[in-house]
Amino acid sequence: MGLKEFIEKSFKKSPWVLHYNCSSCNGCDIEILACMTPLYDMERFGMVNVGNPKHADILVVTGTVNTKNKEVLKNIYDQMPDPKVVVAVGVCAATGGVFREAYNVLGGIDKVIPVDVYVPGCPAKPEAIIDGLYKAAEILKEKYEKMGKAEEVLK
Amino acid sequence: MMREIIIFVIAIALAPFIGGFLNGIDRKLTAFIQGRYGPPVWQPFYDVIKLLYKQKILVNDFQVFSAYIYLLTAILSIGLFAIKADLLMILFVMSVGLAFYIAGALSTKSPYSQVGAQRELMQMLAYEPMLIFFAIAVYNVTGSFNLGQIMKHGRLLFDLPLMFILLGLVLTIKLKKSPFDLSTSEHAHQELVRGILTDYSGPYLALIHIADWYEMILILAMIAILWSQNLLIGVLIALATFFVDIVIDNITARMTVKWMLAFSWSISILFTIINIAYIYFRR
Numbered sequence: 001m002g003l004k005e006f007i008e009k010s011f012k013k014s015p016w017v018l019h020y021n022c023s024s025c026n027g028c029d030i031e032i033l034a035c036m037t038p039l040y041d042m043e044r045f046g047m048v049n050v051g052n053p054k055h056a057d058i059l060v061v062t063g064t065v066n067t068k069n070k071e072v073l074k075n076i077y078d079q080m081p082d083p084k085v086v087v088a089v090g091v092c093a094a095t096g097g098v099f100r101e102a103y104n105v106l107g108g109i110d111k112v113i114p115v116d117v118y119v120p121g122c123p124a125k126p127e128a129i130i131d132g133l134y135k136a137a138e139i140l141k142e143k144y145e146k147m148g149k150a151e152e153v154l155k
Numbered sequence: 156m157m158r159e160i161i162i163f164v165i166a167i168a169l170a171p172f173i174g175g176f177l178n179g180i181d182r183k184l185t186a187f188i189q190g191r192y193g194p195p196v197w198q199p200f201y202d203v204i205k206l207l208y209k210q211k212i213l214v215n216d217f218q219v220f221s222a223y224i225y226l227l228t229a230i231l232s233i234g235l236f237a238i239k240a241d242l243l244m245i246l247f248v249m250s251v252g253l254a255f256y257i258a259g260a261l262s263t264k265s266p267y268s269q270v271g272a273q274r275e276l277m278q279m280l281a282y283e284p285m286l287i288f289f290a291i292a293v294y295n296v297t298g299s300f301n302l303g304q305i306m307k308h309g310r311l312l313f314d315l316p317l318m319f320i321l322l323g324l325v326l327t328i329k330l331k332k333s334p335f336d337l338s339t340s341e342h343a344h345q346e347l348v349r350g351i352l353t354d355y356s357g358p359y360l361a362l363i364h365i366a367d368w369y370e371m372i373l374i375l376a377m378i379a380i381l382w383s384q385n386l387l388i389g390v391l392i393a394l395a396t397f398f399v400d401i402v403i404d405n406i407t408a409r410m411t412v413k414w415m416l417a418f419s420w421s422i423s424i425l426f427t428i429i430n431i432a433y434i435y436f437r438r
Contacts, residue, residue, distance in 0.1 A: 010204040013195075041191040043182075046198050051345030054212060054356035057205075081210035081357050144208070 011057075011083070012141040014046045017133065018056030018080070022073055022109060024063025027123035028090040032060060034126045035133075042130055045137065053079040058136050059113075060129075064092045066104045070112045077113045083143035085136045087117045089129055094118045159238045166237030167230050167369075174368025175199040177375075181401055188405045199364070206361035214263045214354045221259025222359040222366075228252025229369035236376055239302040242290050246283075249370065253279055256351070256363065263354040271350025275338035277412045281419040282325045288427040289325075289377070292318045295434050302380065309384030312392070314434060317426040319381055323396045324419065326374045332404040335415055 001009075021029050035042045036049055050056050053076050065073060077086070088109050091097040096107040109115060116139050119132035179196035186193025213219065232248045235241075257279070260272035290300060296314045297305045305311070312319055328335045339350040347353075355363055378396055379389035410418075 007204055007208050010201040011208075014198065014201040014205045016202075038190040041186070041193070043186065043194050044192045046194050046201060050349070052349045052353055052356075054354070055349060055352075055360065057209075079212075081212045083209075 008141050008144060011144045012137050015057045015085075015133070015137040015140055016048050016050045016055055017042075017058045017060055018050055018053055018076070019060045019062075020073065020076055022061050022063040022069055022093065023066055024090065024092060028062035028093075028121075031123045031126050032062065032089065032129055035129050040126045040130060042133065045130075045134060047133055047137075053077075054081065056080050057084060057140055058133065059084065059086045060089055060133070061086065061093050061109045062089045064096050064099045064102075065106045065109050065112050066102075067106065068104070070106060073109065073112050083140055083147055085116045085140050085143065086113055087119060087132050087136050088115045089119045089132070090124050091120060091122045094120060097122065162237050163234040167234050170233045170372045171365050171368050174365075174372045175203070177371065177397065178368060181397075184398070184401050185405060188402070199368075203361045203364050206364070207358050209357040211358055212356050214265075217262045218259045218355060218359060221255040221262075222355060222362045224255040225252045225259075226362045226366040226369075228255075229366040229373070232373055233369050233376075236302065236373060239306065242293065242300045242302055242305065245373070246286050246290060249373065250279070250283060252366070256366075260351045260354065265353050267348040267350060268353040271338045271340075271347055271353060274412055275351045277416060278328055278331075278335065278338055281335075281415050282328045285321045285325050285419065285423045288423055289315075289318050289322060292427060292430055292434070295431055306380055306383040310382055312381040314437075315381065315430055317430040317433075319378065319396075321423055321426055322374065322378050322381075323400065324422070326371075326378070326396060327400050327403060328415075328419070329374055330371060330400065332400055334403070334407045334410045336404075336409055337412055337415065 019029070019032055034040060047058075053059075057080075059077060059080060061073065077084075086109070088094050092099060093109050094115075096105055099105045100107060106112070117132045117136045119128050121128055124132075176196065176199075178199040179194075182198060183193045183196055228248050228251050232245045232252075235245050235248065253275075257272045257275050260268045260275070263269075292315055293305055293311065294300055296311060297308050299305060308314075331337075331339055337350075339352050340347040352360060352363065375393040375397060378393040379386060382389035382392055
C-alpha cells in the first residue's frame with residue numbers, strides 16, 4: 001500500500017462527526033446519541049463525536065431549517081475545513097416533514113447547505129444513522145480524491 | 156559522535172510510532188472497560204494522517220509557529236534523552252515547547268481556547284514541580300543530573316519508590332486523563348468545545364497530536380530508567396504504569412483546577428521530603 005492509498009484510507013477510516021440540532025424535536029438526537037452507546041458503538045468505525053466544527057469532517061443535522069437558525073447552520077458549515085460531508089438525519093432535515101408548511105420553516109436543510117446523505121425515518125433508527133454515516137465516510141474519501149485531482153488540474 | 160547521531164535519529168523516528176500505538180491500545184482498552192468494541196489499534200495513525208491532509212484554516216500565523224515549536228521541542232527532548240544528555244536540560248526544553256503551545260492558544264480570541272490555555276497553564280504548574288523534584292531526588296541518589304551517570308545506578312526504583320508514584324501522577328496529568336482532563340475536555344465532554352485545541356485545526360492539530368505522543372514517550376522513558384539495570388524490566392514497569400493510568404481514567408470523574416493544584420502540590424512536596432529523608436537515613 002502506497003502513501004496515497006493510505007491517506008485515502010485514512011479519510012474513510014477516521015470521520016469525525018459534528019452534530020447540530022437544527023430546531024429538531026430531540027427524537028433524532030436521542031437516536032444519534034444512541035449510536036455512541038456500547039450497543040451500537042460508532043467508534044468502531046473510527047467515528048468520534050466532536051464539538052468543534054474546525055475538527056469535524058461530517059456534519060450531522062437533525063430537524064428543519066427556519067428563518068432564525070439558517071445563518072447558524074451556514075456559519076457552522078463554513079467553519080468546517082474541506083473535505084466535508086453533510087448528513088441529514090430524519091424526514092424533517094430531509095424535506096421539512098410535518099413542519100414543512102409552517103410559516104417560519106424553510107424546508108429541508110438542503111435549502112441552505114449542500115446535503116450528501118439523507119437518512120429517512122421519524123425518528124431515524126440508529127442502524128440507519130450508522131449506515132448513513134458509513135456512506136458519508138465513503139463520500140468523504142471520494143471528495144478527498146476529487147480535491148487531489150482538482151489541485152493537479154490547477155497546477 | 157557518529158553513534159550518538161544514529162541513536163538520536165532512531166529514537167526520534169521510532170517514538171511517534173510507539174506513541175501512536177500506545178494511544179491506540181489506550182482507546183481499545185477504554186472501549187473494553189466500557190463494554191464497547193472500540194476502534195482498531197491503528198486508529199490514531201488514521202486520525203493524524205487524515206488531519207495532515209485536511210484544508211488549512213488559520214486564525215493567525217503565530218499558531219503555526221507555536222505548533223511547529225511544540226513539535227520541535229518534543230522531538231528534541233526525546234532525542235536528548237536518547238543520547239543521555241542532562242535531565243534538567245530535557246525538562247527545560249520540554250517546558251519551552253509547552254509555553255509556545257499555550258501562547259499559541261492564547262493568541263486567538265476564542266474564549267474556549269483562552270480558558271483551555273489557562274487550565275493547561277495550571278496543569279503545567281501542577282506537574283512541573285514534580286518533575287523538578289524528581290530531578291532533585293535523582294541527584295541526591297546518584298550525584299549527577301547526567302542520564303549516563305544516572306543509568307549506572309541499576310535499581311533507582313528501590314531508592315525512589317515515592318518519586319515513581321509522582322511520575323505516574325505526572326503521566327496522568329500529562330496525558331490529560333480523567334481526574335485531570337481539564338484543558339481539552341477529552342472524551343466528548345464538550346462544555347469547553349475542545350479547550351486549548353479549539354483553534355488548532357487540520358494539519359496543526361496533527362502536529363500537536365504527534366508532539367503529545369513524543370511527550371508521553373518521554374515520561375514513560377523517565378519511568379523506565381528507574382530500572383536501568385535491565386531496561387526491559389524498566390519498560391515493563393513503565394507500561395504497567397500506563398495501564399494503571401488508563402484504569403484510573405475510566406473509574407474517576409473530572410475534578411476542578413483548584414483541587415488539582417492543592418492535591419498535586421501537597422502530595423509532591425510531602426512525597427519528595429519523605430523520599431529524600433529516606434535516602435539520607437539509608438546512608
